[in-house]
Amino acid sequence: MASEGDRRASLEVDESRRSRILGALAGAEGRRGVAIALVSTLVFVVVVVVVVANSPGWPVVHEGFFSWNYFSSSFTEIARAFLLNCKIFLIAECLILPFALLIAVLRSLPGPVFFPLRALAIVYADFFRGVPTILVIYMLAFGVPGLQISGVPTSVVFWGIVSLVLIYSAYVSEVYRAGIESVHPSQEAAARSLGLTRWQTTRKVILPQAVRRVIPPLLNDFIGLQKDTALVGTVGALEAFNTSLTLSDSTFNFTYFLVATVLFVAITIPLARFTDWLVARDRRRRQAEGLHA
Amino acid sequence: MNTEAALQIEGLRKSFGTNLVLDGIDLTVGEHEVTCLIGASGSGKSTLLRCINLLEPVDAGRILVAGEEITRRGVDVNRIRRRIGIVFQAYNLFPHMNVLENVTLAPRLALNRGRREAEEQARVLLDRFGLSDKVEAYPDHLSGGQQQRVAIVRALAMQPQLMLLDEVTSALDPELVAEVLEVIRELAAGGMTMVIATHEMGFARDIATHVCFLDDGVILEQGPPEQMFGSPREPRTQQFLERIVNAHRL
Numbered sequence: 001m002a003s004e005g006d007r008r009a010s011l012e013v014d015e016s017r018r019s020r021i022l023g024a025l026a027g028a029e030g031r032r033g034v035a036i037a038l039v040s041t042l043v044f045v046v047v048v049v050v051v052v053a054n055s056p057g058w059p060v061v062h063e064g065f066f067s068w069n070y071f072s073s074s075f076t077e078i079a080r081a082f083l084l085n086c087k088i089f090l091i092a093e094c095l096i097l098p099f100a101l102l103i104a105v106l107r108s109l110p111g112p113v114f115f116p117l118r119a120l121a122i123v124y125a126d127f128f129r130g131v132p133t134i135l136v137i138y139m140l141a142f143g144v145p146g147l148q149i150s151g152v153p154t155s156v157v158f159w160g161i162v163s164l165v166l167i168y169s170a171y172v173s174e175v176y177r178a179g180i181e182s183v184h185p186s187q188e189a190a191a192r193s194l195g196l197t198r199w200q201t202t203r204k205v206i207l208p209q210a211v212r213r214v215i216p217p218l219l220n221d222f223i224g225l226q227k228d229t230a231l232v233g234t235v236g237a238l239e240a241f242n243t244s245l246t247l248s249d250s251t252f253n254f255t256y257f258l259v260a261t262v263l264f265v266a267i268t269i270p271l272a273r274f275t276d277w278l279v280a281r282d283r284r285r286r287q288a289e290g291l292h293a
Numbered sequence: 294m295n296t297e298a299a300l301q302i303e304g305l306r307k308s309f310g311t312n313l314v315l316d317g318i319d320l321t322v323g324e325h326e327v328t329c330l331i332g333a334s335g336s337g338k339s340t341l342l343r344c345i346n347l348l349e350p351v352d353a354g355r356i357l358v359a360g361e362e363i364t365r366r367g368v369d370v371n372r373i374r375r376r377i378g379i380v381f382q383a384y385n386l387f388p389h390m391n392v393l394e395n396v397t398l399a400p401r402l403a404l405n406r407g408r409r410e411a412e413e414q415a416r417v418l419l420d421r422f423g424l425s426d427k428v429e430a431y432p433d434h435l436s437g438g439q440q441q442r443v444a445i446v447r448a449l450a451m452q453p454q455l456m457l458l459d460e461v462t463s464a465l466d467p468e469l470v471a472e473v474l475e476v477i478r479e480l481a482a483g484g485m486t487m488v489i490a491t492h493e494m495g496f497a498r499d500i501a502t503h504v505c506f507l508d509d510g511v512i513l514e515q516g517p518p519e520q521m522f523g524s525p526r527e528p529r530t531q532q533f534l535e536r537i538v539n540a541h542r543l
Contacts, residue, residue, distance in 0.1 A: 190385035193346050194399035194451060195375035204398060208389045 063253075070255035074247055078256060081243035082263045085229040088157065088239070092164045092225060097218075099165065100172035101211075105202065107173070108180050121173070128170035134231050137163040141235040160232030168225050175217045179210030216282060219275040223268050230264070240264070297360035299324045299455055299486040300345065305354035307337075307344055314340045316510035318354070322455075322488060322503070327481050329497040329518075330490040332507035333533060338490035339382075341507070342457045345488065346379045358455060375403050378448030379457040382464050384440040386432040386447070392419065393428045396447045404451070411450075418446045422476050438469030442476055449480075456480065458489040494537055498522050506530045 052058060106114075107121040128136070140163050145154035153159070183206050191201040233242030240263055244256035300322040307315040315337045322328045330338045343349045345356055347363065347370045356364045363373045387395050396419065397411040406414075419425050422442050432440055441461055448456060458477065462470045474496050481487065481500050491497050497504060497518065504521040506514045506529075514527045525531050 186381065186383060186385045187387065189343075189348055190381065190387070191399075193348060193374055193379045194447070195371045195403040196399060197371055197403075200402050204402065205387055209387075212389065 065254045065258060067253060067255045070251065070253045071259055074244075074256050075259055077247070078240050078243050078259045079263060081238055082240040082260070084157070084237065084239040085226070085264075086267070088161055088164070088229040088232055088237075089226045092161050092168065092229075093222060095161075095165045096168045096172055096225070100169040101176055101207075103169060103173035104176035104180060105207075107177055125170045125173055128167050129174070131167070133163065133167050133228055134234060136167055137231055137235055139163075141232075156235045157232065157237045160229075160235060160237055164225060164228060164232070168221060168228075171224075172218065172221055175214050175221065176210065178217075179214035180206060182213055183209045216275050216279040219271065219278065223271050223275070226268055226271070227264060230260075298322060298357070299326070299359060300488065301355075301357040302341075302345070303355045303357075305341070305344060305356065306352045307340055307349060308352060314510055315344070318510075318512060320505065320512060320515075322486060325484045325486055326502045327485075327487045327489065327500050328503045328505060329501040330488065330505050330507055331492075331494065331497060331521075331533070336507040337510045338507055339459050342379060342459045342488060342490055345455075345457055346377050347373055348379075371403065375399075375451050376453055377455045377457065378451060378453035380441070380444050380448050380459065380461050382460040384432070384437070384444045384464070386440055386444055388432050391429050391431050392424065392435075392443050395432070395443060396450050399447070400450050415446070415450055418449055419443075422446055422479075423472075436469060437465045438472045441465065441473045445473075445476055445480075454486065456485055456487045458487060458491070460490050460492065462491070462493060492537070494522065494534070506533065508533075 103121050103124060106117045107125070109118055137160055141156045141159040144152060144159055187205055187209065188201055191205040192198070196204070229239060230241040233239045233245070236242070238246075240260040241257075244260045247256045248254055298321045300320070302318050302320040305315055305318040306313070318337075318341060320328070330341065332338055340349060344351050345358075351364055354364070355362055358373070358376065362368075387398070390398065393412060393415055396415040397406075397408070400406040400411040400414065401408060416425065416428065419428060422445070424439065424442055424446065427435060427439060427443070432443070435443065441464075445458075445461070461477075462473050465473065470493070474493065477487070477489070477496075478500060489497070489501075499518075501518045504515065504518050505512045506521065506525070506527070508529050514521065514525060514530045521530070522534065525534060
């Protein structure tokens with residue numbers, strides 16, 4: 001009978017997952033539900049298309065934003081520029097993950113001795129979560145090269161990446177910290193009771209459990225970071241957004257932005273779906289554990 | 294006094310905020326002795342064990358393990374804890390590690406054992422306690438009794454000279470209690486010095502060389518099990534034991 005219960009529970013989980021997209025469609029009424037959803041979607045799309053296509057400004061907007069000619073002729077160039085977005089994203093992410101973890105660990109150090117480090121970590125996280133990303137990028141990318149110190153990089157891409165690392169590390173460190181605090185104190189007690197040092201306990205017992213729990217929210221921040229790479233274009237880096245802007249300056253057509261949008265979405269939507277899948281898997285696993293206990 | 298006690302506690306006091314939990318505990322445990330701590334929940338049994346393991350700093354008094362004062366200032370707590378094993382009510386296994394990793398973690402990190410040596414030793418212990426087919430299993434997939442036996446093996450892998458057991462069967466389903474008690478009996482038979490906080494009175498009577506009744510942070514009465522369970526002197530002890538016996542009758 002237990003297996004029957006398990007099966008029903010897992011079915012319910014699957015249903016709740018599906019229901020977020022299609023409404024309560026599972027079960028006996030499933031097929032009828034799908035049919036209703038299809039028809040209502042179709043009606044909705046047709047209404048929107050008819051309204052938009054019959055609006056007085058449509059011919060101009062169609063040419064200005066949805067021109068197939070401009071789209072196909074600029075796609076390769078913008079896609080090439082988009083590689084810079086991906087590069088910025090990847091480099092920044094590789095720096096953010098360890099740096100944010102360091103901040104989070106500093107912040108969870110106990111005792112009065114570590115107060116200065118803890119305070120530093122708190123001030124850092126508060127400050128960089130509070131400042132608009134674009135301001136940090138402007139200050140660093142224009143300000144630091146302006147100092148004209150020899151040996152200090154002047155590349156806007158370099159300072160753009162530094163800015164993103166500073167901002168996102170503040171967010172990601174909070175995510176890590178939530179993970180660290182979610183590990184029950186009895187785990188630390190067990191490890192310390194065996195004679196492990198505080199650092200060994202953190203590294204081998206606390207962090208592995210903490211990081212595993214925060215992977216879905218971390219991926220959420222990845223998505224935000226990928227989008228925010230476009231901000232580095234505002235200080236002159238020739239990435240997808242800035243390239244689209246430059247092209248539109250000479251032709252007064254905005255289809256280039258559609259190209260950039262398509263490229264961003266092609267990366268971020270699969271990432272979002274993957275995150276949702278991980279969250280759902282996590283929940284199913286936890287529910288399965290609950291059934292075992 | 295030429296033979297030192299395995300564990301000696303003198304005037305131990307501990308409070309959490311304004312809540313006085315241990316109010317002057319004196320206790321001596323000889324080598325190979327099994328001391329059972331009995332008493333109501335909140336009487337201070339768990340806190341006493343956590344103090345002996347230095348998981349809780351003490352406010353006053355001294356604890357000596359084999360003659361060495363472990364409560365003095367500047368003592369290396371990690372070195373002391375390696376000599377004292379503790380097993381908790383809620384097992385506290387590491388959920389992200391399998392059984393073998395749970396057992397070998399501390400010997401490898403704290404005793405600097407090589408992987409192979411630590412694993413060999415762990416397998417011998419797991420085998421001895423009937424867990425050899427669970428070596429690769431994760432804690433989630435073990436029963437409570439199996440988890441608690443793994444937790445005992447994990448503590449034993451450090452080859453402690455003293456074991457502290459904190460109500461290790463209290464979280465278990467009744468049918469799983471026996472297998473854990475069996476393990477503890479075997480340890481006692483092997484001469485392990487132990488301090489056991491327990492609600493299993495029959496077990497305490499069987500296994501203990503010495504029984505202490507804790508009440509409100511003090512050891513109200515102590516003695517050999519025959520005396521403690523047969524003819525307790527203090528009214529509070531009688532009352533407590535009566536209540537336990539009645540609860541079992543239901």
